[in-house]
Amino acid sequence: MxxxxxxxxxxxxxxxxxxxxxxxxxxxxxxxxxxxxxxxxxxxxxxxxxxxxxxxxxxxxxxxxxxxxxxxxxxxxxxxxxxxxxxxxxxxxxxxxxxxxxxxxxxxxxxxxxxxFPVMASSEYTSNFSAKAPELRRLFDKSKFAISTEETRYYLNGVYMHVAEGQGGKMLRCVATDGHRLARIDSGLPDGADNMPGVIVPRKTVGELRKLLEDDDMSIAVSVSETKVRFSTPNITLTSKVIDGSFPDYTRVIPQGNTRKLEVDAAEFAQAVDRVATVSSERSRAVKLALDEDRLVLSVNAPDSGAAEEELAVAYGDERLEIGFNAKYLLEIASQVDRENAVFMFNSSGDPALMREGNDTSAVYVVMPMRV
Missing domain, CATH: 3.10.150.10 (DNA Polymerase III, subunit A, domain 2)
Structure with missing residues:
Protein backbone atom coordinates (compact mmCIF):
# COMPACT_ATOMS: atom_id res chain seq x y z
CA MET A 1 0.00 0.00 0.00
CA PHE A 117 -9.13 -6.32 12.72
CA PRO A 118 -12.74 -6.86 13.90
CA VAL A 119 -15.39 -5.40 11.59
CA MET A 120 -18.77 -4.79 13.19
CA ALA A 121 -21.43 -7.12 11.82
CA SER A 122 -23.86 -5.26 9.61
CA SER A 123 -27.39 -5.14 10.94
CA GLU A 124 -30.75 -5.18 9.23
CA TYR A 125 -32.04 -1.69 9.96
CA THR A 126 -35.80 -1.54 10.37
CA SER A 127 -35.99 2.24 10.04
CA ASN A 128 -34.06 4.58 7.73
CA PHE A 129 -34.55 8.31 7.54
CA SER A 130 -32.69 11.56 7.01
CA ALA A 131 -32.46 14.45 9.48
CA LYS A 132 -30.85 17.89 9.31
CA ALA A 133 -27.64 18.23 11.34
CA PRO A 134 -28.88 21.24 13.42
CA GLU A 135 -32.02 19.31 14.44
CA LEU A 136 -30.07 16.28 15.63
CA ARG A 137 -27.48 18.51 17.29
CA ARG A 138 -30.21 20.29 19.27
CA LEU A 139 -31.83 17.00 20.34
CA PHE A 140 -28.63 15.53 21.71
CA ASP A 141 -26.88 18.72 22.93
CA LYS A 142 -29.80 19.81 25.07
CA SER A 143 -30.39 16.38 26.61
CA LYS A 144 -26.93 14.90 27.15
CA PHE A 145 -26.15 16.84 30.36
CA ALA A 146 -28.78 14.76 32.19
CA ILE A 147 -27.27 11.37 31.24
CA SER A 148 -26.57 9.31 34.37
CA THR A 149 -22.98 8.33 35.21
CA GLU A 150 -24.07 5.56 37.60
CA GLU A 151 -23.01 2.27 36.04
CA THR A 152 -25.52 0.31 38.15
CA ARG A 153 -28.45 1.93 36.34
CA TYR A 154 -26.91 1.26 32.96
CA TYR A 155 -30.19 1.90 31.10
CA LEU A 156 -29.85 5.60 32.09
CA ASN A 157 -26.29 5.85 30.66
CA GLY A 158 -27.50 7.27 27.35
CA VAL A 159 -30.10 9.33 25.50
CA TYR A 160 -33.43 7.66 24.77
CA MET A 161 -34.30 8.48 21.13
CA HIS A 162 -37.84 7.51 20.14
CA VAL A 163 -41.05 8.59 18.43
CA ALA A 164 -43.59 10.18 20.79
CA GLU A 165 -46.90 11.99 20.67
CA GLY A 166 -46.31 15.72 21.02
CA GLN A 167 -48.64 18.71 20.86
CA GLY A 168 -48.61 18.80 17.07
CA GLY A 169 -48.75 15.05 16.50
CA LYS A 170 -45.85 12.61 16.31
CA MET A 171 -42.39 13.93 17.20
CA LEU A 172 -38.82 12.69 17.26
CA ARG A 173 -37.93 12.91 20.96
CA CYS A 174 -34.75 12.58 22.99
CA VAL A 175 -34.90 12.08 26.77
CA ALA A 176 -32.14 11.74 29.36
CA THR A 177 -32.35 11.53 33.15
CA ASP A 178 -30.22 10.53 36.13
CA GLY A 179 -33.04 10.54 38.66
CA HIS A 180 -32.20 14.08 39.87
CA ARG A 181 -32.90 15.99 36.67
CA LEU A 182 -34.52 15.22 33.34
CA ALA A 183 -34.37 16.71 29.85
CA ARG A 184 -37.05 16.06 27.21
CA ILE A 185 -36.42 17.58 23.78
CA ASP A 186 -38.80 17.34 20.79
CA SER A 187 -38.25 17.90 17.09
CA GLY A 188 -40.38 17.42 13.98
CA LEU A 189 -40.62 13.79 12.86
CA PRO A 190 -38.51 13.19 9.73
CA ASP A 191 -40.09 11.30 6.80
CA GLY A 192 -39.65 7.57 7.23
CA ALA A 193 -39.09 7.65 10.99
CA ASP A 194 -42.68 6.70 11.97
CA ASN A 195 -41.90 3.08 12.83
CA MET A 196 -38.51 3.67 14.42
CA PRO A 197 -37.92 1.47 17.48
CA GLY A 198 -37.03 3.44 20.60
CA VAL A 199 -33.28 3.09 21.33
CA ILE A 200 -30.94 4.24 24.10
CA VAL A 201 -27.88 5.83 22.44
CA PRO A 202 -24.84 5.39 24.76
CA ARG A 203 -23.02 8.39 26.21
CA LYS A 204 -19.79 7.75 24.27
CA THR A 205 -21.72 7.51 21.00
CA VAL A 206 -23.47 10.82 21.74
CA GLY A 207 -20.03 12.42 22.18
CA GLU A 208 -18.70 10.96 18.92
CA LEU A 209 -21.88 11.87 17.04
CA ARG A 210 -21.40 15.53 17.98
CA LYS A 211 -18.39 15.68 15.64
CA LEU A 212 -20.56 14.67 12.66
CA LEU A 213 -23.07 17.44 13.28
CA GLU A 214 -20.90 20.55 12.88
CA ASP A 215 -22.04 21.45 9.36
CA ASP A 216 -25.44 23.20 9.46
CA ASP A 217 -26.22 22.45 5.81
CA MET A 218 -25.64 18.72 6.07
CA SER A 219 -28.27 16.01 6.18
CA ILE A 220 -27.50 12.98 8.32
CA ALA A 221 -28.75 9.54 7.24
CA VAL A 222 -30.00 7.73 10.34
CA SER A 223 -30.61 3.96 10.44
CA VAL A 224 -32.07 2.26 13.49
CA SER A 225 -32.60 -1.37 14.51
CA GLU A 226 -33.41 -2.95 17.88
CA THR A 227 -29.70 -3.43 18.61
CA LYS A 228 -27.82 -0.82 16.58
CA VAL A 229 -27.98 2.76 15.39
CA ARG A 230 -26.03 4.27 12.50
CA PHE A 231 -25.42 7.92 11.58
CA SER A 232 -23.91 8.66 8.15
CA THR A 233 -22.62 11.70 6.29
CA PRO A 234 -21.14 11.39 2.78
CA ASN A 235 -17.68 10.76 4.30
CA ILE A 236 -18.20 9.43 7.84
CA THR A 237 -20.26 6.52 9.12
CA LEU A 238 -20.72 6.05 12.86
CA THR A 239 -22.26 2.73 13.90
CA SER A 240 -23.02 1.92 17.52
CA LYS A 241 -24.65 -0.78 19.59
CA VAL A 242 -27.51 0.60 21.66
CA ILE A 243 -27.94 0.02 25.39
CA ASP A 244 -29.80 -3.22 26.00
CA GLY A 245 -32.41 -2.23 28.54
CA SER A 246 -35.76 -0.51 29.02
CA PHE A 247 -35.84 3.22 29.59
CA PRO A 248 -38.18 4.04 32.50
CA ASP A 249 -41.55 5.74 31.99
CA TYR A 250 -40.28 9.31 32.17
CA THR A 251 -43.75 10.84 31.62
CA ARG A 252 -44.64 10.06 35.25
CA VAL A 253 -41.78 12.30 36.45
CA ILE A 254 -42.81 15.37 34.45
CA PRO A 255 -45.12 17.37 36.74
CA GLN A 256 -48.46 18.39 35.20
CA GLY A 257 -50.00 20.38 38.04
CA ASN A 258 -47.33 22.99 38.74
CA THR A 259 -49.10 26.37 38.75
CA ARG A 260 -46.65 28.83 40.37
CA LYS A 261 -44.89 30.55 37.50
CA LEU A 262 -41.55 32.32 37.67
CA GLU A 263 -40.17 34.10 34.62
CA VAL A 264 -36.55 35.20 34.77
CA ASP A 265 -33.75 36.30 32.44
CA ALA A 266 -31.89 33.01 31.88
CA ALA A 267 -28.37 34.47 31.66
CA GLU A 268 -28.84 36.71 34.73
CA PHE A 269 -30.24 33.76 36.68
CA ALA A 270 -27.35 31.45 35.75
CA GLN A 271 -24.76 34.09 36.67
CA ALA A 272 -26.44 34.77 40.02
CA VAL A 273 -26.60 31.05 40.88
CA ASP A 274 -22.94 30.70 39.95
CA ARG A 275 -21.95 33.64 42.15
CA VAL A 276 -23.80 32.61 45.32
CA ALA A 277 -22.73 28.96 44.93
CA THR A 278 -19.09 30.02 45.25
CA VAL A 279 -19.34 29.78 49.04
CA SER A 280 -21.31 26.55 49.21
CA SER A 281 -19.69 23.31 50.31
CA GLU A 282 -18.82 21.23 47.25
CA ARG A 283 -20.71 18.20 48.56
CA SER A 284 -24.21 19.63 48.73
CA ARG A 285 -23.93 22.86 46.70
CA ALA A 286 -27.47 23.72 47.79
CA VAL A 287 -28.95 27.06 46.70
CA LYS A 288 -32.16 28.35 48.26
CA LEU A 289 -34.66 30.25 46.09
CA ALA A 290 -37.00 32.53 48.05
CA LEU A 291 -39.83 33.81 45.85
CA ASP A 292 -42.06 36.74 46.64
CA GLU A 293 -43.98 39.13 44.40
CA ASP A 294 -41.69 39.97 41.45
CA ARG A 295 -38.64 39.25 43.59
CA LEU A 296 -36.28 36.30 43.80
CA VAL A 297 -33.62 35.98 46.50
CA LEU A 298 -30.93 33.37 45.91
CA SER A 299 -29.01 32.38 49.02
CA VAL A 300 -26.42 29.91 50.21
CA ASN A 301 -25.58 29.23 53.83
CA ALA A 302 -22.54 27.03 54.35
CA PRO A 303 -21.63 27.14 58.08
CA ASP A 304 -18.04 26.08 57.48
CA SER A 305 -17.26 28.52 54.66
CA GLY A 306 -19.70 31.44 54.70
CA ALA A 307 -22.96 32.73 53.30
CA ALA A 308 -24.10 34.57 50.18
CA GLU A 309 -27.26 36.25 48.95
CA GLU A 310 -28.33 37.91 45.72
CA GLU A 311 -31.62 39.46 44.68
CA LEU A 312 -33.08 39.41 41.17
CA ALA A 313 -36.07 41.24 39.69
CA VAL A 314 -38.36 38.60 38.19
CA ALA A 315 -41.94 38.10 37.06
CA TYR A 316 -43.72 36.17 39.83
CA GLY A 317 -47.26 36.74 41.07
CA ASP A 318 -48.03 33.72 43.26
CA GLU A 319 -47.76 33.18 47.00
CA ARG A 320 -44.42 33.13 48.76
CA LEU A 321 -42.29 30.04 48.20
CA GLU A 322 -38.93 28.79 49.45
CA ILE A 323 -37.29 25.90 47.64
CA GLY A 324 -33.75 24.51 47.43
CA PHE A 325 -31.82 23.00 44.53
CA ASN A 326 -28.39 21.62 43.75
CA ALA A 327 -26.52 24.58 42.21
CA LYS A 328 -24.82 22.43 39.55
CA TYR A 329 -28.18 21.11 38.31
CA LEU A 330 -29.70 24.61 38.16
CA LEU A 331 -26.70 25.92 36.21
CA GLU A 332 -26.76 23.07 33.70
CA ILE A 333 -30.47 23.51 33.05
CA ALA A 334 -30.28 27.32 32.81
CA SER A 335 -27.39 27.03 30.33
CA GLN A 336 -29.64 25.11 27.90
CA VAL A 337 -31.85 28.15 27.35
CA ASP A 338 -31.27 29.77 23.94
CA ARG A 339 -33.98 32.36 24.37
CA GLU A 340 -33.87 35.29 26.73
CA ASN A 341 -36.33 34.05 29.33
CA ALA A 342 -36.49 30.87 31.38
CA VAL A 343 -39.90 29.91 32.79
CA PHE A 344 -39.97 27.83 35.98
CA MET A 345 -43.17 26.15 37.16
CA PHE A 346 -43.33 25.20 40.85
CA ASN A 347 -45.85 23.41 43.04
CA SER A 348 -44.41 23.25 46.55
CA SER A 349 -40.98 23.16 48.20
CA GLY A 350 -40.99 19.35 48.13
CA ASP A 351 -42.10 18.82 44.52
CA PRO A 352 -39.99 18.76 41.34
CA ALA A 353 -39.79 21.99 39.36
CA LEU A 354 -40.35 22.24 35.63
CA MET A 355 -38.40 24.61 33.37
CA ARG A 356 -38.90 25.59 29.74
CA GLU A 357 -37.78 28.34 27.36
CA GLY A 358 -40.42 31.07 27.24
CA ASN A 359 -43.61 29.57 25.82
CA ASP A 360 -41.72 26.90 23.88
CA THR A 361 -42.71 23.43 25.11
CA SER A 362 -40.46 21.50 22.70
CA ALA A 363 -37.71 21.53 25.35
CA VAL A 364 -38.78 20.70 28.91
CA TYR A 365 -36.52 20.18 31.92
CA VAL A 366 -37.34 18.79 35.36
CA VAL A 367 -35.19 19.19 38.47
CA MET A 368 -35.72 17.61 41.89
CA PRO A 369 -35.56 19.91 44.94
CA MET A 370 -33.16 19.62 47.89
CA ARG A 371 -33.71 20.28 51.57
CA VAL A 372 -32.02 23.52 52.63
Whole structure:
Protein backbone atom coordinates (compact mmCIF):
# COMPACT_ATOMS: atom_id res chain seq x y z
CA MET A 1 0.00 0.00 0.00
CA UNK A 2 1.23 3.48 -0.80
CA UNK A 3 -0.70 6.73 -0.76
CA UNK A 4 -0.27 10.48 -0.41
CA UNK A 5 -2.76 12.63 1.49
CA UNK A 6 -3.02 16.23 2.61
CA UNK A 7 -2.13 16.68 6.29
CA UNK A 8 -5.37 18.46 7.39
CA UNK A 9 -7.53 15.80 5.66
CA UNK A 10 -5.53 13.03 7.33
CA UNK A 11 -5.68 14.74 10.74
CA UNK A 12 -9.45 15.07 10.60
CA UNK A 13 -9.91 11.39 9.73
CA UNK A 14 -7.40 10.08 12.25
CA UNK A 15 -8.63 12.28 15.12
CA UNK A 16 -12.12 10.83 14.73
CA UNK A 17 -10.65 7.32 14.73
CA UNK A 18 -8.37 7.75 17.73
CA UNK A 19 -11.17 9.14 19.91
CA UNK A 20 -13.14 5.89 19.43
CA UNK A 21 -10.33 3.46 20.35
CA UNK A 22 -10.06 2.54 24.02
CA UNK A 23 -6.80 3.68 25.62
CA UNK A 24 -6.79 0.75 28.06
CA UNK A 25 -7.64 -2.52 26.37
CA UNK A 26 -6.39 -6.07 26.52
CA UNK A 27 -6.77 -6.68 22.77
CA UNK A 28 -3.85 -4.95 20.96
CA UNK A 29 -5.65 -4.73 17.57
CA UNK A 30 -8.36 -2.52 19.14
CA UNK A 31 -5.77 0.21 19.68
CA UNK A 32 -5.18 0.31 15.93
CA UNK A 33 -6.88 2.03 13.03
CA UNK A 34 -7.49 0.01 9.86
CA UNK A 35 -6.28 1.91 6.79
CA UNK A 36 -7.67 0.71 3.42
CA UNK A 37 -6.49 2.45 0.25
CA UNK A 38 -8.20 1.90 -3.08
CA UNK A 39 -9.10 3.99 -6.14
CA UNK A 40 -8.82 7.66 -5.27
CA UNK A 41 -9.72 7.43 -1.58
CA UNK A 42 -8.61 5.91 1.71
CA UNK A 43 -10.81 4.49 4.47
CA UNK A 44 -9.95 4.77 8.16
CA UNK A 45 -11.85 2.38 10.42
CA UNK A 46 -11.67 2.23 14.23
CA UNK A 47 -13.71 0.33 16.80
CA UNK A 48 -13.97 -0.51 20.49
CA UNK A 49 -16.41 -3.37 19.67
CA UNK A 50 -19.37 -1.17 20.73
CA UNK A 51 -18.82 1.75 18.35
CA UNK A 52 -17.32 1.70 14.89
CA UNK A 53 -16.35 4.81 12.95
CA UNK A 54 -15.54 4.74 9.24
CA UNK A 55 -14.01 7.84 7.68
CA UNK A 56 -13.49 8.19 3.93
CA UNK A 57 -10.93 10.73 2.69
CA UNK A 58 -9.62 11.66 -0.78
CA UNK A 59 -6.04 10.53 -1.45
CA UNK A 60 -3.58 9.84 -4.28
CA UNK A 61 -3.32 6.05 -4.13
CA UNK A 62 -0.17 4.74 -5.81
CA UNK A 63 -0.56 1.18 -4.58
CA UNK A 64 -3.83 -0.21 -3.17
CA UNK A 65 -3.72 -2.19 0.05
CA UNK A 66 -4.58 -2.25 3.73
CA UNK A 67 -2.85 -2.33 7.11
CA UNK A 68 -3.46 -1.43 10.76
CA UNK A 69 -1.40 0.93 12.93
CA UNK A 70 -1.69 2.52 16.37
CA UNK A 71 -4.41 5.17 16.10
CA UNK A 72 -3.06 7.33 18.93
CA UNK A 73 0.55 7.29 17.66
CA UNK A 74 -0.48 8.12 14.09
CA UNK A 75 -2.71 10.93 15.35
CA UNK A 76 0.11 12.41 17.45
CA UNK A 77 2.52 12.31 14.50
CA UNK A 78 0.07 13.93 12.07
CA UNK A 79 -0.93 16.55 14.66
CA UNK A 80 2.69 17.66 15.02
CA UNK A 81 3.42 17.85 11.28
CA UNK A 82 3.46 21.31 9.68
CA UNK A 83 0.22 22.61 8.24
CA UNK A 84 -0.16 22.08 4.50
CA UNK A 85 2.29 19.16 4.40
CA UNK A 86 1.70 16.27 2.00
CA UNK A 87 1.93 13.03 3.96
CA UNK A 88 2.95 9.73 2.35
CA UNK A 89 1.90 6.46 3.99
CA UNK A 90 3.62 3.34 2.67
CA UNK A 91 3.57 -0.32 3.66
CA UNK A 92 5.33 -3.04 1.65
CA UNK A 93 3.18 -5.78 3.18
CA UNK A 94 6.16 -7.85 4.36
CA UNK A 95 8.18 -5.80 6.87
CA UNK A 96 5.34 -5.27 9.36
CA UNK A 97 6.06 -1.53 9.30
CA UNK A 98 4.23 1.53 8.02
CA UNK A 99 6.39 4.46 6.96
CA UNK A 100 5.02 7.96 7.41
CA UNK A 101 6.86 10.66 5.47
CA UNK A 102 6.27 14.40 5.29
CA UNK A 103 8.98 16.77 4.08
CA UNK A 104 12.12 15.88 6.04
CA UNK A 105 10.23 13.90 8.70
CA UNK A 106 10.26 10.13 8.50
CA UNK A 107 8.59 7.66 10.88
CA UNK A 108 8.41 3.88 10.90
CA UNK A 109 5.48 2.40 12.85
CA UNK A 110 4.73 -1.19 13.85
CA UNK A 111 1.65 -2.69 12.20
CA UNK A 112 -0.65 -5.61 12.93
CA UNK A 113 -2.27 -7.86 10.27
CA UNK A 114 -5.43 -6.39 8.75
CA UNK A 115 -7.07 -9.83 8.96
CA UNK A 116 -7.13 -9.54 12.78
CA PHE A 117 -9.13 -6.32 12.72
CA PRO A 118 -12.74 -6.86 13.90
CA VAL A 119 -15.39 -5.40 11.59
CA MET A 120 -18.77 -4.79 13.19
CA ALA A 121 -21.43 -7.12 11.82
CA SER A 122 -23.86 -5.26 9.61
CA SER A 123 -27.39 -5.14 10.94
CA GLU A 124 -30.75 -5.18 9.23
CA TYR A 125 -32.04 -1.69 9.96
CA THR A 126 -35.80 -1.54 10.37
CA SER A 127 -35.99 2.24 10.04
CA ASN A 128 -34.06 4.58 7.73
CA PHE A 129 -34.55 8.31 7.54
CA SER A 130 -32.69 11.56 7.01
CA ALA A 131 -32.46 14.45 9.48
CA LYS A 132 -30.85 17.89 9.31
CA ALA A 133 -27.64 18.23 11.34
CA PRO A 134 -28.88 21.24 13.42
CA GLU A 135 -32.02 19.31 14.44
CA LEU A 136 -30.07 16.28 15.63
CA ARG A 137 -27.48 18.51 17.29
CA ARG A 138 -30.21 20.29 19.27
CA LEU A 139 -31.83 17.00 20.34
CA PHE A 140 -28.63 15.53 21.71
CA ASP A 141 -26.88 18.72 22.93
CA LYS A 142 -29.80 19.81 25.07
CA SER A 143 -30.39 16.38 26.61
CA LYS A 144 -26.93 14.90 27.15
CA PHE A 145 -26.15 16.84 30.36
CA ALA A 146 -28.78 14.76 32.19
CA ILE A 147 -27.27 11.37 31.24
CA SER A 148 -26.57 9.31 34.37
CA THR A 149 -22.98 8.33 35.21
CA GLU A 150 -24.07 5.56 37.60
CA GLU A 151 -23.01 2.27 36.04
CA THR A 152 -25.52 0.31 38.15
CA ARG A 153 -28.45 1.93 36.34
CA TYR A 154 -26.91 1.26 32.96
CA TYR A 155 -30.19 1.90 31.10
CA LEU A 156 -29.85 5.60 32.09
CA ASN A 157 -26.29 5.85 30.66
CA GLY A 158 -27.50 7.27 27.35
CA VAL A 159 -30.10 9.33 25.50
CA TYR A 160 -33.43 7.66 24.77
CA MET A 161 -34.30 8.48 21.13
CA HIS A 162 -37.84 7.51 20.14
CA VAL A 163 -41.05 8.59 18.43
CA ALA A 164 -43.59 10.18 20.79
CA GLU A 165 -46.90 11.99 20.67
CA GLY A 166 -46.31 15.72 21.02
CA GLN A 167 -48.64 18.71 20.86
CA GLY A 168 -48.61 18.80 17.07
CA GLY A 169 -48.75 15.05 16.50
CA LYS A 170 -45.85 12.61 16.31
CA MET A 171 -42.39 13.93 17.20
CA LEU A 172 -38.82 12.69 17.26
CA ARG A 173 -37.93 12.91 20.96
CA CYS A 174 -34.75 12.58 22.99
CA VAL A 175 -34.90 12.08 26.77
CA ALA A 176 -32.14 11.74 29.36
CA THR A 177 -32.35 11.53 33.15
CA ASP A 178 -30.22 10.53 36.13
CA GLY A 179 -33.04 10.54 38.66
CA HIS A 180 -32.20 14.08 39.87
CA ARG A 181 -32.90 15.99 36.67
CA LEU A 182 -34.52 15.22 33.34
CA ALA A 183 -34.37 16.71 29.85
CA ARG A 184 -37.05 16.06 27.21
CA ILE A 185 -36.42 17.58 23.78
CA ASP A 186 -38.80 17.34 20.79
CA SER A 187 -38.25 17.90 17.09
CA GLY A 188 -40.38 17.42 13.98
CA LEU A 189 -40.62 13.79 12.86
CA PRO A 190 -38.51 13.19 9.73
CA ASP A 191 -40.09 11.30 6.80
CA GLY A 192 -39.65 7.57 7.23
CA ALA A 193 -39.09 7.65 10.99
CA ASP A 194 -42.68 6.70 11.97
CA ASN A 195 -41.90 3.08 12.83
CA MET A 196 -38.51 3.67 14.42
CA PRO A 197 -37.92 1.47 17.48
CA GLY A 198 -37.03 3.44 20.60
CA VAL A 199 -33.28 3.09 21.33
CA ILE A 200 -30.94 4.24 24.10
CA VAL A 201 -27.88 5.83 22.44
CA PRO A 202 -24.84 5.39 24.76
CA ARG A 203 -23.02 8.39 26.21
CA LYS A 204 -19.79 7.75 24.27
CA THR A 205 -21.72 7.51 21.00
CA VAL A 206 -23.47 10.82 21.74
CA GLY A 207 -20.03 12.42 22.18
CA GLU A 208 -18.70 10.96 18.92
CA LEU A 209 -21.88 11.87 17.04
CA ARG A 210 -21.40 15.53 17.98
CA LYS A 211 -18.39 15.68 15.64
CA LEU A 212 -20.56 14.67 12.66
CA LEU A 213 -23.07 17.44 13.28
CA GLU A 214 -20.90 20.55 12.88
CA ASP A 215 -22.04 21.45 9.36
CA ASP A 216 -25.44 23.20 9.46
CA ASP A 217 -26.22 22.45 5.81
CA MET A 218 -25.64 18.72 6.07
CA SER A 219 -28.27 16.01 6.18
CA ILE A 220 -27.50 12.98 8.32
CA ALA A 221 -28.75 9.54 7.24
CA VAL A 222 -30.00 7.73 10.34
CA SER A 223 -30.61 3.96 10.44
CA VAL A 224 -32.07 2.26 13.49
CA SER A 225 -32.60 -1.37 14.51
CA GLU A 226 -33.41 -2.95 17.88
CA THR A 227 -29.70 -3.43 18.61
CA LYS A 228 -27.82 -0.82 16.58
CA VAL A 229 -27.98 2.76 15.39
CA ARG A 230 -26.03 4.27 12.50
CA PHE A 231 -25.42 7.92 11.58
CA SER A 232 -23.91 8.66 8.15
CA THR A 233 -22.62 11.70 6.29
CA PRO A 234 -21.14 11.39 2.78
CA ASN A 235 -17.68 10.76 4.30
CA ILE A 236 -18.20 9.43 7.84
CA THR A 237 -20.26 6.52 9.12
CA LEU A 238 -20.72 6.05 12.86
CA THR A 239 -22.26 2.73 13.90
CA SER A 240 -23.02 1.92 17.52
CA LYS A 241 -24.65 -0.78 19.59
CA VAL A 242 -27.51 0.60 21.66
CA ILE A 243 -27.94 0.02 25.39
CA ASP A 244 -29.80 -3.22 26.00
CA GLY A 245 -32.41 -2.23 28.54
CA SER A 246 -35.76 -0.51 29.02
CA PHE A 247 -35.84 3.22 29.59
CA PRO A 248 -38.18 4.04 32.50
CA ASP A 249 -41.55 5.74 31.99
CA TYR A 250 -40.28 9.31 32.17
CA THR A 251 -43.75 10.84 31.62
CA ARG A 252 -44.64 10.06 35.25
CA VAL A 253 -41.78 12.30 36.45
CA ILE A 254 -42.81 15.37 34.45
CA PRO A 255 -45.12 17.37 36.74
CA GLN A 256 -48.46 18.39 35.20
CA GLY A 257 -50.00 20.38 38.04
CA ASN A 258 -47.33 22.99 38.74
CA THR A 259 -49.10 26.37 38.75
CA ARG A 260 -46.65 28.83 40.37
CA LYS A 261 -44.89 30.55 37.50
CA LEU A 262 -41.55 32.32 37.67
CA GLU A 263 -40.17 34.10 34.62
CA VAL A 264 -36.55 35.20 34.77
CA ASP A 265 -33.75 36.30 32.44
CA ALA A 266 -31.89 33.01 31.88
CA ALA A 267 -28.37 34.47 31.66
CA GLU A 268 -28.84 36.71 34.73
CA PHE A 269 -30.24 33.76 36.68
CA ALA A 270 -27.35 31.45 35.75
CA GLN A 271 -24.76 34.09 36.67
CA ALA A 272 -26.44 34.77 40.02
CA VAL A 273 -26.60 31.05 40.88
CA ASP A 274 -22.94 30.70 39.95
CA ARG A 275 -21.95 33.64 42.15
CA VAL A 276 -23.80 32.61 45.32
CA ALA A 277 -22.73 28.96 44.93
CA THR A 278 -19.09 30.02 45.25
CA VAL A 279 -19.34 29.78 49.04
CA SER A 280 -21.31 26.55 49.21
CA SER A 281 -19.69 23.31 50.31
CA GLU A 282 -18.82 21.23 47.25
CA ARG A 283 -20.71 18.20 48.56
CA SER A 284 -24.21 19.63 48.73
CA ARG A 285 -23.93 22.86 46.70
CA ALA A 286 -27.47 23.72 47.79
CA VAL A 287 -28.95 27.06 46.70
CA LYS A 288 -32.16 28.35 48.26
CA LEU A 289 -34.66 30.25 46.09
CA ALA A 290 -37.00 32.53 48.05
CA LEU A 291 -39.83 33.81 45.85
CA ASP A 292 -42.06 36.74 46.64
CA GLU A 293 -43.98 39.13 44.40
CA ASP A 294 -41.69 39.97 41.45
CA ARG A 295 -38.64 39.25 43.59
CA LEU A 296 -36.28 36.30 43.80
CA VAL A 297 -33.62 35.98 46.50
CA LEU A 298 -30.93 33.37 45.91
CA SER A 299 -29.01 32.38 49.02
CA VAL A 300 -26.42 29.91 50.21
CA ASN A 301 -25.58 29.23 53.83
CA ALA A 302 -22.54 27.03 54.35
CA PRO A 303 -21.63 27.14 58.08
CA ASP A 304 -18.04 26.08 57.48
CA SER A 305 -17.26 28.52 54.66
CA GLY A 306 -19.70 31.44 54.70
CA ALA A 307 -22.96 32.73 53.30
CA ALA A 308 -24.10 34.57 50.18
CA GLU A 309 -27.26 36.25 48.95
CA GLU A 310 -28.33 37.91 45.72
CA GLU A 311 -31.62 39.46 44.68
CA LEU A 312 -33.08 39.41 41.17
CA ALA A 313 -36.07 41.24 39.69
CA VAL A 314 -38.36 38.60 38.19
CA ALA A 315 -41.94 38.10 37.06
CA TYR A 316 -43.72 36.17 39.83
CA GLY A 317 -47.26 36.74 41.07
CA ASP A 318 -48.03 33.72 43.26
CA GLU A 319 -47.76 33.18 47.00
CA ARG A 320 -44.42 33.13 48.76
CA LEU A 321 -42.29 30.04 48.20
CA GLU A 322 -38.93 28.79 49.45
CA ILE A 323 -37.29 25.90 47.64
CA GLY A 324 -33.75 24.51 47.43
CA PHE A 325 -31.82 23.00 44.53
CA ASN A 326 -28.39 21.62 43.75
CA ALA A 327 -26.52 24.58 42.21
CA LYS A 328 -24.82 22.43 39.55
CA TYR A 329 -28.18 21.11 38.31
CA LEU A 330 -29.70 24.61 38.16
CA LEU A 331 -26.70 25.92 36.21
CA GLU A 332 -26.76 23.07 33.70
CA ILE A 333 -30.47 23.51 33.05
CA ALA A 334 -30.28 27.32 32.81
CA SER A 335 -27.39 27.03 30.33
CA GLN A 336 -29.64 25.11 27.90
CA VAL A 337 -31.85 28.15 27.35
CA ASP A 338 -31.27 29.77 23.94
CA ARG A 339 -33.98 32.36 24.37
CA GLU A 340 -33.87 35.29 26.73
CA ASN A 341 -36.33 34.05 29.33
CA ALA A 342 -36.49 30.87 31.38
CA VAL A 343 -39.90 29.91 32.79
CA PHE A 344 -39.97 27.83 35.98
CA MET A 345 -43.17 26.15 37.16
CA PHE A 346 -43.33 25.20 40.85
CA ASN A 347 -45.85 23.41 43.04
CA SER A 348 -44.41 23.25 46.55
CA SER A 349 -40.98 23.16 48.20
CA GLY A 350 -40.99 19.35 48.13
CA ASP A 351 -42.10 18.82 44.52
CA PRO A 352 -39.99 18.76 41.34
CA ALA A 353 -39.79 21.99 39.36
CA LEU A 354 -40.35 22.24 35.63
CA MET A 355 -38.40 24.61 33.37
CA ARG A 356 -38.90 25.59 29.74
CA GLU A 357 -37.78 28.34 27.36
CA GLY A 358 -40.42 31.07 27.24
CA ASN A 359 -43.61 29.57 25.82
CA ASP A 360 -41.72 26.90 23.88
CA THR A 361 -42.71 23.43 25.11
CA SER A 362 -40.46 21.50 22.70
CA ALA A 363 -37.71 21.53 25.35
CA VAL A 364 -38.78 20.70 28.91
CA TYR A 365 -36.52 20.18 31.92
CA VAL A 366 -37.34 18.79 35.36
CA VAL A 367 -35.19 19.19 38.47
CA MET A 368 -35.72 17.61 41.89
CA PRO A 369 -35.56 19.91 44.94
CA MET A 370 -33.16 19.62 47.89
CA ARG A 371 -33.71 20.28 51.57
CA VAL A 372 -32.02 23.52 52.63
Missing amino acids: KLSIERSTLLKAVSQAQSVVERRNTIPILANVLIEAEGDSVLFRATDLDIEVLDKAPAQVERAGATTVSAVTLHEIVRKLPDGALVTLADDGTSGRLTVEAGRSNFSLATLPKED
